[in-house]
Amino acid sequence: GENVEQHPSTLSVQEGDSAVIKCTYSDSASNYFPWYKQELGKGPQLIIDIRSNVGEKKDQRIAVTLNKTAKHFSLHITETQPEDSAVYFCASIIQGAQKLVFGQGTRLTINP
């Protein structure tokens, strides 16, 4: 089955700097890659997603890139702010399947 690996597990950056989180997936049939942000005590909140027919997508300070050949995708957050501090999860779905397969999560801390 599909396996998603996420790195790093923890990331600390200075406010205003950029943060990058990387994920790799194993099944070439995966075609949908969302990123979720989870704050303490809350459910995962979708922040951006990308489909396999697109290489890059941007939404204000957040961008996601996808390399289908290498089977990896990355989340980029620019001009980080204290409210960006949270746990971030990447995930994938195999075409035709229904379940999200999640990475292990990255705890992002923005230092003021």
Next chain:
Amino acid sequence: NAGVMQNPRHLVRRRGQEARLRCSPMKGHSHVYWYRQLPEEGLKFMVYLQKENIIDESGMPKERFSAEFPKEGPSILRIQQVVRGDSAAYFCASSPRPAGAGTDTQYFGPGTRLTVL
């Protein structure tokens, strides 16, 4: 437009008791997914349901766990004879169409945190 609703938010049970977790999907969504999150871990898929049908239960433990999504009312995740290892956060997600067809975004609820004493 209300999001995915889950209740209770916190549930405490003693070993051997039953736990019932409820999920109301977003308005207009007819596909429900349950995930479990152990402390400091990612979410793991448990089951996918449509109204009155279990579509994929490949992530459900074979014993003590069951799920339903009746024609009327919320989806229910039921855990019988709970054990300490069942302590986790249980999240429900919903989508308007099957997640694999298209592919549609899954929106998550706030979760139910189950503690087994």
